[in-house]
Amino acid sequence: MSAAAAEHDRAECRGDDATHWPRVPVGLVTTLGVMAGGDNSIEVEGLVREFKKGPRAVDGIDLRVEPGEIYGFLGPNGAGKSTTVLMLTTLLPPTAGTARVAGFDVVKEGPSVRRTIGAALQEAALDPMLTGREHLRLQAALQGIARDERRAREQELLARVGLSEAADRKVKGYSGGMKRRLDLALALVHRPRVLFLDEPTTGLDPQSRSALWEEVGRLARDEGVTVFLTTQYLEEADVLADRVGIIHRGRIVAEGTPSALKADVGRSTVEAIPAEEDERARVAEILLRFGDPTQASPKGVAVQLANSNGSLADVVRALDEAKLAIANIQLHAPTLDDVFLAKTGTSLEGAAEDDEQDSDAE
Amino acid sequence: MTLLLNQIGRIAWRSVIRTARQPAAVIPPLTFPLMLMAVNSNGLRAATHLPGFPTKSFLDFFLPFSFIQGALFAATTAGTDLARDVDTGFLNRLALTPMRGAALLLGELGGAVALGALQAFVYLGVGLAFGVHFVTGIGGMATLLLLAILIALGWAAIGVLLALRAGSGEKVQSQFPLLFFLVFISSMNLPRNLIEVSWFRDLATINPVSYLIEGLRTLIIEGWNAQALALGFGVAILMVLGALGGASIALRQRMERT
Amino acid sequence: MNGRGLSVTLGLAHRQMTLLIKNPSLLFPPMLFPLMNFLAFAGGLSRLRHVPGFNYPGGYTAFQFVFVLLQSAAFGGVFMGFGIARDFENGFARRLLVAAPHRSGLIAGYWLGAVFRWSLVATMLTIVALIAGMPIGGSGVDIFGLYALALLVNLVGILWAAGIAMRFRTVQAGPLMQTPVFMLLFLAPVYVPLALLQGWIHTLASVNPYTLLLEEGRGLLAGTPLHTASAFLIAFGLVGFFLVWSLRGLRIAERAG
């Protein structure tokens, strides 16, 4: 088979007009991104993915991500995060529903979608036998970056992810965190307008994690990149995302800005640890006047405040009046875990499917 | 077109680098056929005493087998490597670039064919050093190399096809013995008319690998036998076309992942 | 070996067997290769018995059966060496080293696994040979001797491969396990009797200890054993030598941690 015929085949299978896109001159591809930078949004309607012998991994989700927004997709193991990302990046055809990325349909206009997006998938897919620099070089060439621009881009990205020194070592000898950072650099080579990151910080130490947050924030702020990021860390969604979608068993159960979501759940908890073990029952009795019991640390008692029934000060006063000695008392503001709990009935930590065990680094 | 060539070049460059950095993947395909050649050309020398055996030197007779076996080894490597790419998701990474399917296939084949060509030169050189005599002279050697490289391309395409279908290195490894089996029940050790057991002779006759070997062999021991050459080149070209066609379908399905 | 040591050995052997049964891809290549060789050699080369000087009384099928049987035994051991190397690579072996009071019991466990696998291959080869009409000239004792000899070759194969596997502890060492065994097996009278070999291969085959095992195996099958005592002596000598080799490999692996 001739090269052209094979090319035609592949283009055709993606529903693409085989004659136009591959012929874009090399230099144009990079500038095009800036020129057409109008619409970087992601629009998803009724997206479904069923696996033959599996569950409905994604069960009808709708969402919209605005240009330049950081959207956090939060969910436990097996919730359907990666499946969604694969569909949005054209790597997996949806069973039903539509999705448009930067205005292009992921099924019908795959090549255009792929040209606009960058992705770092859950498993950092790297070749152990190549060095970091060689990876960047390969990626830059395949992305059609102009030859004279490649070297500068390579240096810049290596520096940005802190791999300049390790650049000439084989990936085989990289740590898990280094691989993830290289993966991010590879996703950025062609200055994508929409960036998909599937659990980018799993396996990173706290320092690398905040460096990555910083970088993602910068991309959205300074370069107007739209970021779709999945995570199982509440904190990450809270700190990084402009808006959060909580996914559970293939459905979005809550969506909004982190603060709105928390305000929606609305109720803080008070936890008190009595000074004397045997006074626990009496402490509990008093706390229960202010709200419903909820999970506490082994020695403590906790209630979720019913909104109207007073504040931390009232609780302290009531305990004081009863002459109860308290070792420690705390007010917990609502977290995204509370949101998750409120929407699904389980806490995020406990919600992972038992058959899932692949969430570790790489 | 230059973009496509550029991409093919990149993929081939990577497959060559990766192969070259795993000595364990280069040395056996290079040395094992030589070892077998040394052992068998001497161990089986007695066969030349059989009435009707076409040559006095078993090495002359046996040399073509090395090309087939070496190319098969190179194809195993190519197949395993590609399967690993499927397995690790590296293929997904490539699929997200504007790279085209043709570039991937031809690039991956490029690595295996480069290795196959290197092997072919080495085997030919070693053969000549140990006194292999070409009745067809220099022209025959060139034709032999051409056919050998075509065969390497064919095996490599089969390797790529298996890899895309199986998607895991272990499965590819376990399917390759079947290809070796094809090689073993051919006319590799004796001319077909000297094979005594009739079922074996029949199998060797319907086995396309026999014609590959005989096409190579005729250049060394017999002369310009048009029929044997036509069969050899014909089978090789069919193998290349068939496997490449299958591979591009498999690649399309892989990338669609429905 | 005390009770606990034995249970580690048996546990390991059991694991190897289930591993094999659940992964046909591990089982088939070792089965297919000897069968392939058998078909290719016995079927394709049978005319070689017409070469002047070919004087083996059992026929060409029997002549090749013994070679392939011993080959499958040796390579059965080598294949298990791959498994050991893989266990070291992915850390499973470390768990075994912790669990076993007498670590030499581990080698025994792997060997039992290898014997299990080889017995499947040997059974299959025997059935195919009988279907192909291979004549058996030897008595029951002779045939028992043939399989006993093959079992010793299997043991030598695994001891050798285990020694390499534990020294290198990576699957990359595979070719290093295989190649010398391959050379040893093929630098012998594979296709024709020793007397018909010429030149350097005759010289090498004459000093190769394996030649004697192979010829004796063929003698036993045809009922014309010649040097049974010396063949077994050599086999036991090889077992002893490679036992030390593999135990020292084990010590090296232990020190490497």
Ligand SMILES: Nc1ncnc2c1ncn2[C@@H]1O[C@H](COP(=O)(O)OP(=O)(O)OP(=O)(O)O)[C@@H](O)[C@H]1O
């Ligand atoms: N190729 C597949 N075939 C069958 N089932 C699949 C496949 N891929 C995913 N699934 C199933 O779909 C569901 C969602 O998987 P997905 O990988 O999207 O989860 P996730 O949210 O990314 O989880 P994690 O946090 O563990 O990465 C799971 O139940 C999983 O078992």
Ligand SMILES: [Mg+2]
């Ligand atoms: Mg996932």
